Amino acid sequence: xxxxxxxxxxxxxxxxxxxxxxxxxxxxxxxxxxxxxxxxxxxxxxxxxxxxxxxxxxxxxxxxxxxxxxxxxxxxxxxxxxxxxxxxxxxxxxxxxxxxxxxxxxxxxxxxxxxxxx
Amino acid sequence: xxxxxxxxxxxxxxxxxxxxxxxxxxxxxxxxxxxxxxxxxxxxxxxxxxxxxxxxxxxxxxxxxxxxxxxxxxxxxxxxxxxxxxxxxxxxxxxxxxxxxxxxxxxxxxxxxxxxxx
Numbered sequence: 001x002x003x004x005x006x007x008x009x010x011x012x013x014x015x016x017x018x019x020x021x022x023x024x025x026x027x028x029x030x031x032x033x034x035x036x037x038x039x040x041x042x043x044x045x046x047x048x049x050x051x052x053x054x055x056x057x058x059x060x061x062x063x064x065x066x067x068x069x070x071x072x073x074x075x076x077x078x079x080x081x082x083x084x085x086x087x088x089x090x091x092x093x094x095x096x097x098x099x100x101x102x103x104x105x106x107x108x109x110x111x112x113x114x115x116x117x118x
Numbered sequence: 119x120x121x122x123x124x125x126x127x128x129x130x131x132x133x134x135x136x137x138x139x140x141x142x143x144x145x146x147x148x149x150x151x152x153x154x155x156x157x158x159x160x161x162x163x164x165x166x167x168x169x170x171x172x173x174x175x176x177x178x179x180x181x182x183x184x185x186x187x188x189x190x191x192x193x194x195x196x197x198x199x200x201x202x203x204x205x206x207x208x209x210x211x212x213x214x215x216x217x218x219x220x221x222x223x224x225x226x227x228x229x230x231x232x233x234x235x236x
Contacts (some may be wrong), residue, residue, distance in 0.1 A: 010143070011143035011219065018199075021225050025129035026129070027128060057143050058185075059178050066177055069185060101128075103230065109224070110178075110224055111223075112164075112224070116218075
C-alpha cells in the first residue's frame with residue numbers, strides 16, 4: 001500500500017506477555033482538529049519517555065470511532081503516564097472540547113499472537 | 119456528525135470489570151474487499167450468539183491500520199469463539215489472502231472509565 005513507505009511498521013512489535021494494554025476508544029466532536037492534532041503528536045512523543053512504555057497502535061474511521069492502544073510493561077508506567085502534567089491537561093481539554101464520548105480500558109495481556117505475510 | 123444517526127452509539131456499553139478484551143490489530147492487503155466485508159459482517163452477527171459476548175468496537179484508518187476490540191465475560195467465551203467453524207475458516211482465509219500482518223491480544227480488563235458529554 002502506498003502509505004507503507006512513510007508509516008511505521010504496524011502493529012507495533014511487543015515482548016512476550018504479560019504486559020498491559022490501555023485501550024482508548026473515542027468519538028470526537030472535531031471542533032478544533034488542529035489543536036487536537038498538535039496535542040496528540042506532543043503526547044505521542046512524551047509517552048515514549050515513560051519507563052516501561054512498549055509502543056502504541058491507533059486507528060480512526062473518518063467521522064467515526066477512534067481506537068488507540070498503548071502498551072506498557074506494568075501498571076507503574078500506566079500510573080506515571082496517567083499523572084503526567086501534560087497528559088492531565090490534555091485530558092481536561094479533551095473533556096471540555098474534543099470528545100463526544102470515550103472509554104478507557106486498562107487490561108493485562110495474558111496471550112498474544114502475531115501473523116506477518118512472508 | 120452526519121453518521122451518528124445510522125451508526126450505533128459507541129464505544130459499546132459494558133458492565134463493571136473484570137471482563138476480557140480481544141484486541142485485533144491488522145493491516146489488510148485489500149485484495150478482495152467485497153469478500154472480506156461480507157465475511158466480516160457475517161462473523162459480526164455470529165459472535166453475538168457466543169455466551170458471554172459483551173460487545174465490540176472497531177476503527178480503521180483508510181489504507182492503514184484497523185483495530186477491533188471484542189469484549190467477553192470470560193475466557194470460555196473467547197475460546198468458544200476461537201474454535202467456531204466459521205471463524206476458523208475466516209482466519210484461514212485471512213492469512214491466505216486478506217492480511218498483510220496482524221496481532222491478537224487477549225487481555226483481562228481490570229479497570230474501565232467512561233466519559234459522555236452531557
